[in-house]
Amino acid sequence: MYISDDSRSISVMASILLNHGTILLHDDNDHITPVKSDLLVVGNEIAEIRPQINGFGKDTVILDCTGKVVSPGFIDTHHHVWQTQLKGRHANATLLDYMPRGNSTGALYNAEDVFWGELAGCLEAIDGGTTMLVDHAHITHGPLHAPNAISATVSSGIRSIYGYCDTPNVTSWNPLTFAAATPDYFDSQLADLAKQQPFGDGRVQLGLAFDSFFLPKEMVIERYKSARSLGIKLVTSHYARGPVVGQHSVVELLEAYGLLGPDILLSHASNATPNDAALLASANAHVSTTPETELQAALGFPVAFRDDLHGVASLGVDSHSNNSGDMLTQMRLALQAARGARNQSFVDAGKNPNFVKHTVEAAFNLGTIKGARAVGMEGQIGSIAVGKLADLVVFDGESPAMVCAAEHDPVAAIVMHASIRDIEAVIVDGKIRKSGGKLLAVQGPTGGNLEWKTVAQKLMESRTRIEAEYRKIDMKSATARIMEVFQMKPENFVDSL
Template identity: 30%
Template sequence: MRTVVQGGLVIDTAPEVTVREVDVLIEDGRIAAVGPGLAAEGAEVIDATDRIVLPGFVDTHRHLWQTALRGIAVDGDLGMYFERVLGGPGTRYRPEDVAVGNLVGALECLDGGITTVQDYSHVQGSAEHADAAVDALERSGIRAVFGFGPTPLGGGAVDGAGLRRLLGRTSDRIGFAVAAIGPAYVPLETVRADWALADELGLPIVVHISSSELAPTPIAMLRDAGMTRANTLYVHGNNLPDAELKLIAESGASVSVTPLVEARLGLGTAVAGRLRAAGVPISLGIDTVASAAGDMFSVMREVLALGHDTFTAAEVLQQATLNGAQALGLPVGSLAIGNEADLMLLRASDLNLAGGLHDPVATVVTSAHPGNVETVLVGGSPVKQNGRLLTTPPLADLSASAAYLHARND
């Protein structure tokens, strides 16, 4: 199947951010060519006139199952989040609650141009819970890396048998990761078991990281135990000393920063600037809609504001696209030939974007929002057209789930 996205203003992100008036040719779900006047014979044509075309966003840290708990953990710190989200309703999730939370959350991602999400799922009460989560991801049409792990409230290791069972599933768009609790929160013996499981299965590790009473220097602990890995995605790290950040850089690993949630939950001062100074690759995540907005445009604006003169708008856009793809090891995040054709079209003529074509990159980063996203493709296939998702979000089911969870929490 051939598709040509024709006549748009194209922003690409690799090897550097560029803006050109070119076409994008898609063949069999992948980028085949980018250039002016591409032949459209026999291809479906997407008219991108007055549109900005760019790669889909990559959200490298999100708890999709928490969609029905939107806004309940805004006015408090991390302890309140544990109480209101992981405790209480988090302990009562049924498989159907996980299913609708993941589906609506994934559709919210797609609606706002997030085409890939790392879903850190620590609500695994049973095999049925895990199946419900992955089934929902597949139904949504999103590309995802499903992080399978236990709740931090339990303090245990990742269920190896449960993860092996999930790996028996086949999907073109869903990959898997070990979502470990990590050295800041569990004993080293548990950490060793999780890292050994990841090594055995050949999977990446995703882990929240911080300096804690249990592990004041968790990266040094991992290094000394021979457990630093390039295929590790650390999350947050706001209170880590600079020496710890340098160890992450030396290991070849990367960090997902979630600035909106980190600020709301009081996880520490913004860390992106220190990560850059230490040489650590940075990607962006939403984290949880229980505490913050669920769109990448909001996160980009936060990074740009907190970074002051540290980051340019182009660098922030790369963090939301190319860097996320590299952190997850996926061929997305740019329009490089051979990459998966995950992209979005924004209406450049919308009121909040009007007059911004002298610097389209800065305009997208500072002014765009999900309502500007007209079309979204994942693997060359449309998931949103003419401003509407092709899969109808089951909002009544989400409302019923939220009512059940909140009633049990009162």
């Protein structure tokens, strides 16, 4: 198995000077202060932040940041990055609709489809200012799928924890049937990848994505133990208590199995109990709220601003086949939804709130420093500081959307006004990946530059092939099988109340 590295890597002493920008600096209490300053990147780190930096080398790339806002790169803690070819299919889907049509149709992807879907998912994220993501990669439908996905992630230039996943493999579509056991290559491939990691100059680390809590206790414990002994730093799982997947608590199960710890990241945590929240906080485990999914698919109200979970919360995109691929949208949606819910409780009581409790700064932190905590990388990413990794986003503070707002309060300008269009440059690990508002070409796995247009063309070819297979599936029968396999209760599915 060969996973290409990014041979375009430039000398570790390569440097970039961001001149005259407004830099967003976090203090120890997560309060953000905008400071007019220069910022020097040397190699993959932030080397200096001073009002005027003169002593840079003659090869230093200079980005004039006059009128620009320099933000830490955004951190997306839950994303199924392979799903690009499925975009547009789930716009009116429930969770049950999505399960055969989104989740299971990964089985229609061949290893090459995975490469293009994954590369495009990473590039969409970078375009939107995401510099780090947690990839819940439930696409292990063949021995080359995960290596190709990792190779694409490396090519894209993004920072990632690739969550290798024991994916339920489809053995037949009509009727929909899943393989009874994990594929025989799973354990050895996991061990191989763990030995080889990190990939891409250290940017891409291996994680484990685990949703097989139906397995016997000993097997679940063994899976976590073996992952941890292989040096895997993060285990991520879905957890959405409710009428579709049931009322059991994944948090209590992990606690009972002795597995809860700071390397645990649960996506959604919808309807988590107060006991769940207390257990997560005491274990320093984290959650990833994905507001677009939770609001559409009736998972329950997003918990990012829930009093007992806000401390361990972060934000994610989840399925970019349906949701916006950027964190600007997730921050804004989480914030305004939480405000709306709080306000409604006042209105229902015939009262008016005297203040807006949930702030733009809190939303911004969910997409930056709290994401870094959720992945155990607070010391390296999530805020701008000397010695941290150079993951930066440059916004045009004088764009039609951001002008005046960026001058008054740049954090408000980003959370309330900015869109992807306003992102001029993205730097990941000290390398410029977007410049002048355009994604730069990336290096393909066999060398040679790949422009976005080529990626888009490959995606369309791949989509056409997948679509031809998709049309052969009886989705009504597949949905009924999903209900059986996951032991869903038909009486819980109703048209109206």
